[in-house]
Amino acid sequence: xxxxxxxxxxxxxxxxxxxxxxxxxxxxxxxxxxxxxxxxxxxxxxxxxxxxxxxxxxxxxxxxxxxxxxxxxxxxxxxxxxxxxxxxxxxxx
Amino acid sequence: xxxxxxxxxxxxxxxxxxxxxxxxxxxxxxxxxxxxxxxxxxxxxxxxxxxxxxxxxxxxxxxxxxxxxxxxxxxxxxxxxxxxxxxxxxxxxxxxxxxxxxxxxxxxxxxxxxxxxxxxxxxxxxxxxxxxxxxxxxxxxxxxxxxxxxxxxxxxxxxxxxxxxxxxxxxxxxxxxxxxxxxxxxxxxxxxxxxxxxxxxxxxxxxxxxxxxxxxxxxxxxxxxxxxxxxxxxxxxxxxxxxxxxxxxxxxxxxxxxxxxxxxxxxxxxxxxxxxxxxxxxxxxxxxxxxxxxxxxxxxxxxxxxxxxxxxxxxxxxxxxxxxxxxxxxxxxxxxxxxxxxxxxxxxxxxxxxxxxxxxxxxxxxxxxxxxxxxxxxxxxxxxxxxxxxxxxxxxxxxxxxxxxxxxxxxxxxxxxxxxxxxxxxxxxxxxxxxxxxxxxxxxxxxxxxxxxxxxxxxxxxxxxxx
Numbered sequence: 001x002x003x004x005x006x007x008x009x010x011x012x013x014x015x016x017x018x019x020x021x022x023x024x025x026x027x028x029x030x031x032x033x034x035x036x037x038x039x040x041x042x043x044x045x046x047x048x049x050x051x052x053x054x055x056x057x058x059x060x061x062x063x064x065x066x067x068x069x070x071x072x073x074x075x076x077x078x079x080x081x082x083x084x085x086x087x088x089x090x091x092x093x
Numbered sequence: 094x095x096x097x098x099x100x101x102x103x104x105x106x107x108x109x110x111x112x113x114x115x116x117x118x119x120x121x122x123x124x125x126x127x128x129x130x131x132x133x134x135x136x137x138x139x140x141x142x143x144x145x146x147x148x149x150x151x152x153x154x155x156x157x158x159x160x161x162x163x164x165x166x167x168x169x170x171x172x173x174x175x176x177x178x179x180x181x182x183x184x185x186x187x188x189x190x191x192x193x194x195x196x197x198x199x200x201x202x203x204x205x206x207x208x209x210x211x212x213x214x215x216x217x218x219x220x221x222x223x224x225x226x227x228x229x230x231x232x233x234x235x236x237x238x239x240x241x242x243x244x245x246x247x248x249x250x251x252x253x254x255x256x257x258x259x260x261x262x263x264x265x266x267x268x269x270x271x272x273x274x275x276x277x278x279x280x281x282x283x284x285x286x287x288x289x290x291x292x293x294x295x296x297x298x299x300x301x302x303x304x305x306x307x308x309x310x311x312x313x314x315x316x317x318x319x320x321x322x323x324x325x326x327x328x329x330x331x332x333x334x335x336x337x338x339x340x341x342x343x344x345x346x347x348x349x350x351x352x353x354x355x356x357x358x359x360x361x362x363x364x365x366x367x368x369x370x371x372x373x374x375x376x377x378x379x380x381x382x383x384x385x386x387x388x389x390x391x392x393x394x395x396x397x398x399x400x401x402x403x404x405x406x407x408x409x410x411x412x413x414x415x416x417x418x419x420x421x422x423x424x425x426x427x428x429x430x431x432x433x434x435x436x437x438x439x440x441x442x443x444x445x446x447x448x449x450x451x452x453x454x455x456x457x458x459x460x461x462x463x464x465x466x467x468x469x470x471x472x473x474x475x476x477x478x479x480x481x482x483x484x485x486x487x488x489x490x491x492x493x494x495x496x497x498x499x500x501x502x503x504x505x506x507x508x509x510x511x512x513x514x515x516x517x518x519x520x521x522x523x524x525x526x527x528x529x530x531x532x533x534x535x536x537x538x539x540x541x542x543x544x545x546x547x548x549x550x551x552x553x554x555x556x557x558x559x560x
Binding site: 020022024026027034038041042043046047049061066067074081084086 | 180
């Protein structure tokens with residue numbers, strides 16, 4: 001129960017931080033915000049790494065491989081495409 | 094590494110994510126912000142790899158190499174017009190990955206005989222991942238298909254779909270309960286993932302192309318909530334914090350998009366707006382004998398004499414790939430001392446902020462891209478408004494409160510208050526909402542028929558000749 005409440009506290013406080021930070025992003029940058037946030041949600045990669053480490057059968061090895069590959073594509077592609085867009089906004093500054 | 098040390102590194106990663114998003118509050122700091130965010134991600138991944146006694150490193154390395162390759166290729170090959178598809182694909186990957194990872198963990202625990210490891214926490218996380226992962230994977234796939242033109246982007250309305258969706262949702266709920274109560278078989282997990290995938294298709298297929306900004310934002314917030322839920326049950330702080338940040342971003346953007354169309358989320362998701370197209374007689378009533386068509390030369394004269402011009406770009410302009418020529422036209426006018434700005438409606442394009450990216454790609458300085466609230470008071474002092482490929486967002490019918498009008502109450506760009514409005518469009522056909530636009534028949538309005546790119550080029554030539 002203690003752990004549950006601690007996690008809940010972190011979750012709620014992080015939501016507040018999220019709302020504060022994200023409402024300050026101008027509409028101009030909403031697309032990069034979305035692709036950047038999407039890349040951050042690829043943090044599930046951390047979870048997949050834990051499970052992909054131990055392979056007992058071919059089936060779970062395949063599952064683990066697919067999970068790591070998809071999560072990596074999400075993270076790498078997400079940050080790169082965001083970078084590409086932001087560079088376009090910067091070069092006219 | 095001790096668990097405390099790992100958690101400290103995770104804390105640093107979370108702080109980097111927050112600074113990263115904070116950097117996006119201005120174009121000047123945005124690039125640095127994105128780099129900070131990616132540094133946070135790298136840190137979290139490296140720490141995780143070092144921490145766990147990872148048995149088969151090869152599979153992880155192979156997965157990372159293949160995934161990174163796919164990510165890099167997609168990120169650099171894609172055109173800015175297809176940005177919503179790409180975000181949808183990445184989003185689907187994220188959702189799919191979390192479902193597969195949890196599935197793998199469940200199978201390992203069952204086959205390896207560690208059934209005692211399957212706690213209630215574990216099964217709750219598994220059910221959540223299967224559900225959200227399944228819905229966001231197929232939902233994103235359908236969104237991709239619609240945006241890419243592989244699936245009809247008109248709403249596809251299946252008879253009895255509400256009943257079917259409720260039934261699917263109930264089945265998902267039942268399967269989740271089964272999985273939580275009985276963690277000794279993975280069958281419930283895989284059926285749940287399958288039914289959730291079907292639900293994802295059913296939820297997105299009745300939604301039309303122009304409502305995609307809402308869908309993309311919503312799917313994004315799902316993936317954030319999924320990550321947070323995942324972290325909650327694994328008691329992993331960086332997952333919780335990152336997930337709630339992303340959930341908040343997706344949620345705020347969903348709400349903004351709905352407000353920009355004056356529609357509730359329920360209406361966007363379930364009403365199937367755009368499926369019915371207005372009857373022709375009705376439009377003929379509004380337009381009869383009052384629509385004035387102009388030539389490029391006439392419009393060039395107007396532009397030549399103007400002191401202030403506002404360009405209103407719509408998705409039609411992007412489809413015609415006219416943004417580069419439009420930028421050349423804007424520069425030409427500015428060289429003649431005309432003040433030119435761009436008015437961006439919040440739902441212009443196929444995802445939040447999409448139009449800004451398309452125009453930035455065409456080298457238009459971001460200072461010239463004005464959002465709706467900023468530019469609306471300026472139309473009164475504007476000589477010529479050039480509407481290129483936009484329709485519903487400048488339709489004065491939106492000001493009516495008649496509920497039979499699909500766009501009633503939607504905030505619009507007040508272009509009709511300018512001295513003259515020139516609408517560049519291929520025909521008088523209605524926009525996404527399927528209703529006629531009385532602006533086309535207004536006294537101060539001129540229609541300039543043709544393909545956006547061709548018209549912009551004709552205008553360039555004509556403006557040069559007038560001089």
